[in-house]
């Protein structure tokens with residue numbers, strides 16, 4: 001069976017992580033979130049975590065060599081053979097070129113570009129909370145004392161979701177990740193998804209895009 005690899009592309013706060021988790025569950029493939037991998041390394045105090053923490057807290061990117069190495073190793077694991085959903089990678093052109101090479105014989109590559117207006121991104125990022133233990137996003141309706149439904153952990157603000165750092169992350173996105181749209185949009189399976197809708201509607205659009213394979217016509221309609 002040919003693998004189905006999906007890239008969730010889009011700015012911080014577009015909902016990529018939440019939607020990637022759903023899609024990965026639907027497709028029964030692993031979700032690979034480079035942000036989660038780095039946050040786990042920071043929590044565990046590994047050399048990778050120590051090297052990444054300062055950059056992450058400043059809203060800057062970790063080096064391409066490190067990130068490409070992490071993803072290359074992760075894609076070689078047995079559970080990735082049927083495909084993966086990538087969240088937060090690639091984020092630069094060199095990462096995209098390296099990924100193209102890694103998956104070129106592995107089956108189909110779908111790119112879902114999730115778009116959300118700038119002001120809405122800032123609002124989402126500065127108000128969102130995640131579980132301090134397992135990293136799951138808090139549901140929007142969660143109260144201050146509610147606990148994570150997955151592991152019972154407390155919800156906290158991400159250290160890089162602070163106002164000024166959010167603006168820097170969005171600037172870094174524009175400069176370094178934005179050009180990836182041009183890199184992928186002429187490919188066979190590129191779809192632009194309106195991320196400024198309810199979670200359910202975004203999930204439906206994503207399911208449809210993956211089922212139909214994405215097409216230039218679909219992109220023009222969105």
Ligand code: AMP
Pocket residue numbers: 012034035036038055056057059060061062063067087088089090091095160169
């Ligand atoms: P995220 O959870 O995807 O918003 O990522 C959080 C932070 O981890 C980013 O602001 C970067 O500092 C770092 N990071 C995650 N993925 C990458 C990547 N592919 N390349 C470089 N840095 C990354």
